[in-house]
Amino acid sequence: MSGVDHLHELLGLPAVDFQQDESDGPRPAAGAAAWRVSVEPYEDEDRTWEQEFASFLAAVDPAGVRALIIGQWGESYEENSSYPIGLVTAAADRLTSLEAVFVGDLTMEESEISWIEQSDVTALLAAYPALVEFGVRGGSELVFPPTRHERLRSLTIETGGLPVSVVRGVLDSELPALERLDLWLGVSAYGGDADVADLAPLLSGTRFPALHHLGLRNSEVENEIAAAIASAPLVARLRTLDLSCGTLGNEGAAALLEGQPLTHLDVLDLHHHFLTEPMERRIAEALEPHGVRVDLSDRCEPWGDRGAEGRYTSVSE
Structure with a gap:
């Protein structure tokens, strides 16, 4: 961990x-x-x-x-x-x-x-209708049925594998004040069975009208998430986007660059990634002149000679 x-x-x-x-x-x-x-x-x-x-x-x-x-x-x-x-x-x-x-x-x-x-x-x-911040660590036996909460502004769920039932429960919840959502999606070997299609209600921009920070982190399908983000209506109203700690490689980074503009962001967090140095430079040169703070720290190398199959998330077991 x-x-x-x-x-x-x-x-x-x-x-x-x-x-x-x-x-x-x-x-x-x-x-x-x-x-x-x-x-x-x-x-x-x-x-x-x-x-x-x-x-x-x-x-x-x-x-x-x-x-x-x-x-x-x-x-x-x-x-x-x-x-x-x-x-x-x-x-x-x-x-x-x-x-x-x-x-x-x-x-x-x-x-x-x-x-x-x-x-x-x-x-x-x-039990606590006045909560504004709520966080959970651990996905085993985690249950999150659709709920309504009027005041919650920040929700974080940290796992090495986030069950799709939890993702769906969160996205079906009524959280009108939610400004920050961080989901650590993890890997299938530890229960992370959600795929990009399960994120569609979120990325469509129809959920959580106050949301301005989105973290879809620590995922073994980070490239697919990046490709979906590239055309997601939600992105236009985000101020910070966090795709860190997963298996993001050049293909996902290229999708971000080729998609909708990200120059309105305050922060793009990509730390713990598998980008090459030339791709790092492309990302930085495309965004930093517009005032976007880009975190490209912690470049990783795949395990052994397995290429993309050797990429790993920051947190799993």
């Missing part, structure tokens, strides 16, 4: 571990941090996430908490996220200022991304 670290911030607030050392000084005010609540099953064998969460609610004024990060809740590959989600939804009458939640902030040392057992995460959206 390379390239995935603990969150550093959520809702623009610094991430702070509730279980911090005394040497770190006094805890910040309840609304001044994004609080990470987690337990380490090997170090905290006698401590459950439920106990840790109860301690958190007792020590930090719950009415002031604006951002909550659900970290490791035990053996996450044995007990799914309905366990911590149920506890957080039950506390909705106490967490009255909550605006952001992230579920599954685990690193590779805690659990491979494909081992994180998720559940129906929309229970949190139903």
Whole structure:
């Protein structure tokens, strides 16, 4: 699960571990941090996430908490996220200022991304109608039925393989305030069975009228996505486009250059790619004079002598 670290911030607030050392000084005010609540099953064998969460609610004024990060809740590959989600939804009458939640902030040392057992995460959206930012890490058993939420502005789903049922659930949802959507599509070997056709309702521009940032990342079909983006009506109203961390090669980059103009973008993020240096120069020369910030960092080489078949996403297992 390379390239995935603990969150550093959520809702623009610094991430702070509730279980911090005394040497770190006094805890910040309840609304001044994004609080990470987690337990380490090997170090905290006698401590459950439920106990840790109860301690958190007792020590930090719950009415002031604006951002909550659900970290490791035990053996996450044995007990799914309905366990911590149920506890957080039950506390909705106490967490009255909550605006952001992230579920599954685990690193590779805690659990491979494909081992994180998720559940129906929309229970949190139903319990917290004031949420503006929501994120999930892990695609195994992830459920996202079509839902409606009036205030959500940012949705991120990070996986090594995103089930097509989740993609369809997200795209069938009514999210009138959504401005930022990031989907890590992943690879078929880890459950990423969506194809470009499944993205058509999104790319048509008929969904999510406020959307201005789109990330279709970490995909083994990044070239096909780029080709679809090249003529997608949605692109005209985007300010940032993120096609990073996947298998993008010269063919996908050429499709972007030959399609509709991208000079209106503020940012085009293509980092972790398989472009040649001449294609990098073509992209930069076409866009940077117009003020587009292009991220072409982390050029990769295919494994062995397999050419395009040797390309790999940044995150899979």
